[in-house]
Amino acid sequence: MSVQGTILVLDGTSTNRIMLKVQLTAAWYHVVQGERLQGLAGLLRRAKPDLVLTSQALPDGTAVDVKRLVQADPDLIGVPVVAIAPQNDKAARLQALADGLDDVLVHPFKDTFLLARVRSLLRARAEAQDLHVESSSHPMGFAEPGAASFMPPKAARVTILTQAARTGALWQNALSKRTRHSLSVYTSTNLQGVLSGPVPDAIIFEVSANSSGLNLLADLKSRGTTRHTVLIGIFAEENAALASEALDRGADAVCLDGFCAEEALLRLESQIKRKTQLDQMRASLRRGLVDSWVDPLTGLHNRRYAMRAMDQIAHQSTRTGKGFAVMLADLDHFKTINDKFGHISGDLVLIKAAKRLKQTLGAAGFIARIGGEEFMIGLSETTQANALKLARSLCDCIREKPFDLPDSAVTIPVTISIGLIATQPDGRSSSQQPAELERLIKSADTALYAAKTAGRNQVRVRQSAA
Structure with missing residues (x-):
């Protein structure tokens, strides 16, 4: 069996752990299980997971405590931690996002959506790892690179793409009261307007049942200018199949219950922070490549x-x-x-x-x-x-x-x-x-x-x- 990655499942209820293990093992992931916070630090060191799925509430702690332990291990920096929240508990979902969890899944969830989200998070993790390795590499004889330090994200350019202009205006009005980011609104048919101006740092786009938003997503991901733009899909209704396809096509995050300004902003802030770090790592890599070919005193080649x-x-x-x-x-x-x-x-x-x-x-x-x-x-x-x-x-x-x-x-x-x-x-x-x-x-x-x-x-x- 080809193992695609290691996933740590944490839940105090054994049936929940077993169900997740069955779903993930069938997709050729290696699954490690735990049920409580006690002993988790040692388990993390031994398993070195690529992703952690944890119940929002454990017998002796919370998903936030799990996230804190993961971040405390230098070998696990950047490993995504996803909370699993109870059904019909929107407040719990929003709180988990506000607490810094990388995502929230709500019971019950279909296999297709779970696996699509796992694939999306693991792709993002792999991209960050690749950039970290490449930007940390240096020719022999040069000084060792210092520890990475990232500048906090600045105000971002955010584009709202909706099918109807009125919907976009309503979303803009709801978001503008809560964010420092610059917001612009376009209809989905006016992609030329989006691409003719400054490249947006993030795009919040509407996806309806006719899947036209997915075609737009594929277009944006294929363009060099918007390849690294954060893409957040807003689904008018809970359509797990459509959301799964959006994640597999490159969406960074999805909101399944229609537009909620608070959730959209929480996901936006999290993704903008991640994008800022990746952009800085790419810039560091480019500088390193230039430095490896250039004499620092004269500016000539070396x-x-x-x-x-x-x-x-x-x-x-x-x-x-x-x-x-x-x-x-x-x-x-x-x-x-x-x-x-x-x-x-x-x-x-x-x-x-x-x-x-x-x-x-x-x-x-x-x-x-x-x-x-x-x-x-x-x-x-x-x-x-x-x-x-x-x-x-x-x-x-x-x-x-x-x-x-x-x-x-x-x-x-x-x-x-x-x-x-x-x-x-x-x-x-x-x-x-x-x-x-x-x-x-x-x-x-x-x-x-x-x-x-x-x-x-x-x-x-x-x-x-x-």
């Missing part, structure tokens, strides 16, 4: 990027039959600049030199800082003559104008030496392997050394066979 880029240029050269070039450049007498003017001034020279080199290079290739004052330049689809011409322009852009220091009349004359190697595939075989990068880079380094030995402030070319 050695890691340079080696990957050169590998791609070499493969491209094999496919196209056109040549490419590698340059290694080194600022002359840079240690003297640091010794005479200080490391802060040396850093400023590096930053300004990098800017000049990048501007002169333009779109002709890439430039990366690969060492203290050393740079690598890669050019695709070029000849030795063109690469040499560009290398001389790079020397000129550094030499022709001394570098200014802030709050000082002193200027620092700087020059640069460049070693160049260009290669040209012979074109005899389309399956020809790319040139060995290490050999080419070593050749460029030999040419750089020759430029230094010959007096610096010049370009030297290392000849390469096809």
